[in-house]
Amino acid sequence: GDSVTQMEGPVTLSEEAFLTINCTYTATGYPSLFWYVQYPGEGLQLLLKATKADDKGSNKGFEATYRKETTSFHLEKGSVQVSDSAVYFCALMPQSGGGADGLTFGKGTHLIIQP
Amino acid sequence: GAVVSQHPSWVICKSGTSVKIECRSLDFQATTMFWYRQFPKQSLMLMATSNEGSKATYEQGVEKDKFLINHASLTLSTLTVTSAHPEDSSFYICSARVAGGVQYFGPGTRLTVT
Numbered sequence: 001g002d003s004v005t006q007m008e009g010p011v012t013l014s015e016e017a018f019l020t021i022n023c024t025y026t027a028t029g030y031p032s033l034f035w036y037v038q039y040p041g042e043g044l045q046l047l048l049k050a051t052k053a054d055d056k057g058s059n060k061g062f063e064a065t066y067r068k069e070t071t072s073f074h075l076e077k078g079s080v081q082v083s084d085s086a087v088y089f090c091a092l093m094p095q096s097g098g099g100a101d102g103l104t105f106g107k108g109t110h111l112i113i114q115p
Numbered sequence: 116g117a118v119v120s121q122h123p124s125w126v127i128c129k130s131g132t133s134v135k136i137e138c139r140s141l142d143f144q145a146t147t148m149f150w151y152r153q154f155p156k157q158s159l160m161l162m163a164t165s166n167e168g169s170k171a172t173y174e175q176g177v178e179k180d181k182f183l184i185n186h187a188s189l190t191l192s193t194l195t196v197t198s199a200h201p202e203d204s205s206f207y208i209c210s211a212r213v214a215g216g217v218q219y220f221g222p223g224t225r226l227t228v229t
Contacts, residue, residue, distance in 0.1 A: 043221055044159075044220040046218075102164055103161065103210075103218060104161070107157065108158055
């Protein structure tokens with residue numbers, strides 16, 4: 001079945017550091033890929049998405065590129081802030097369901113940014 | 116943006132009782148909603164797909180008689196945990212799907228069964 005693997009945290013960085021959170025997936029065809037973020041005490045929020053190979057999703061300074069050849073969707077940000085501290089989830093939606101399927105999530109990466 | 120609410124946000128119940136959790140899309144209609152379960156420091160696991168006007172589709176291993184799902188309208192889906200036991204204690208999260216396949220998530224409901 002489909003699966004998502006992402007680096008487990010916690011990941012601790014200093015403010016203004018460069019961030020990479022790795023995410024790889026296993027799925028047939030061309031799934032849609034997502035990054036969701038969960039701030040403390042809040043629900044999941046969509047951060048960015050990509051629906052086809054080589055698409056780049058971006059939002060709030062975060063970027064991720066859909067790499068079919070490496071089945072990856074790594075999340076990056078050039079300069080993190082304390083307010084970026086949260087749990088980040090990589091997720092996929094299978095191509096076959098036409099958007100009607102639930103998401104398969106990675107285990108989440110807890111990011112801690114220190115001032 | 117699309118807003119999804121859940122009620123209650125936290126509930127404690129005694130073993131053997133039933134608990135109903137509501138999921139509402141506040142500013143849009145959703146023909147499809149999803150229910151997930153999240154264990155502490157774990158990922159979200161899809162439990163079932165809730166379709167307006169039809170029966171829910173359950174994932175393998177999820178007891179449909181224990182987790183009753185009703186999608187009575189285009190803005191409301193409910194999850195009822197029947198005869199709850201301590202092992203049902205968890206964080207339950209719903210989402211609503213919009214065009215393009217993006218899902219918007221509710222804030223979650225923490226269930227504690229004593």
